[in-house]
Amino acid sequence: MKDAQNVKCGFDRSVPVGRRPALLVIDFQRGFTEPDLCPLASDCSAAVDATAQLIKDFRGLGPLIFTINGYAENLSDMGRWGEKCSSLAQLVRGTPPCELDPRLGYSAEHDTIVQKTQASAFFGTHLSGMLAAAGCDMLMIAGCTTSGCVRASANDAMAHGYPPFVVRDCVADRTAAQHESNLIDIHSKYGEVITLDDALSITTDLRG
Numbered sequence: 001m002k003d004a005q006n007v008k009c010g011f012d013r014s015v016p017v018g019r020r021p022a023l024l025v026i027d028f029q030r031g032f033t034e035p036d037l038c039p040l041a042s043d044c045s046a047a048v049d050a051t052a053q054l055i056k057d058f059r060g061l062g063p064l065i066f067t068i069n070g071y072a073e074n075l076s077d078m079g080r081w082g083e084k085c086s087s088l089a090q091l092v093r094g095t096p097p098c099e100l101d102p103r104l105g106y107s108a109e110h111d112t113i114v115q116k117t118q119a120s121a122f123f124g125t126h127l128s129g130m131l132a133a134a135g136c137d138m139l140m141i142a143g144c145t146t147s148g149c150v151r152a153s154a155n156d157a158m159a160h161g162y163p164p165f166v167v168r169d170c171v172a173d174r175t176a177a178q179h180e181s182n183l184i185d186i187h188s189k190y191g192e193v194i195t196l197d198d199a200l201s202i203t204t205d206l207r208g
Helices: 004-008 045-058 087-091 127-133 146-158 178-190 196-207
Strands: 021-026 066-070 112-116 138-144 164-172 192-193
Touching: 021 045, 021 196, 045 138, 045 164, 045 196, 066 127, 066 164, 112 127, 138 146, 146 164, 146 178, 164 178, 164 196, 178 192, 192 196
Parallel strands: 021 066, 021 138, 066 112, 138 164, 164 192
Antiparallel strands: none
């Protein structure tokens, strides 16, 4: 349900389901999903398991893209984000925190990994061009964190012309308050927030 005040302000519409989707799984890497490995991590188990189910159902329908947030060993490509978050220095490419969570069922043969250094999956990457080349007209989004990289990517997805459908059961954050408030904002202003059951119904319909 959309926020009543946002509806009053004119954020009162919904974007339609497209016919050529892509699935973007944002930063479900061990540095964010294993609390014993990295201070950036939280218990995302329920969302990771739900995402694995969505991945299995979605594969073959459109591009399946995973992002990993990571940096060079000398952190020279981090920019200034590290001034806000010292723990980002633990996300060095080629180390365990930058490995995808193995529960997702990533397929090196069929899926794509996009390396990123900032919150949005679109910033400094070829993601928009990949989606354009595949003729995509909607973007399902899973991953973490809801208030950080998921929200930033959802905002940029709409700006690039790929309406985002954030799957509620497949995204996670460090606190329930951050998670819920950002889902409300995304659903009101920048895209659609749907359940896993909604997402599975969409994939079934698209397969015809």
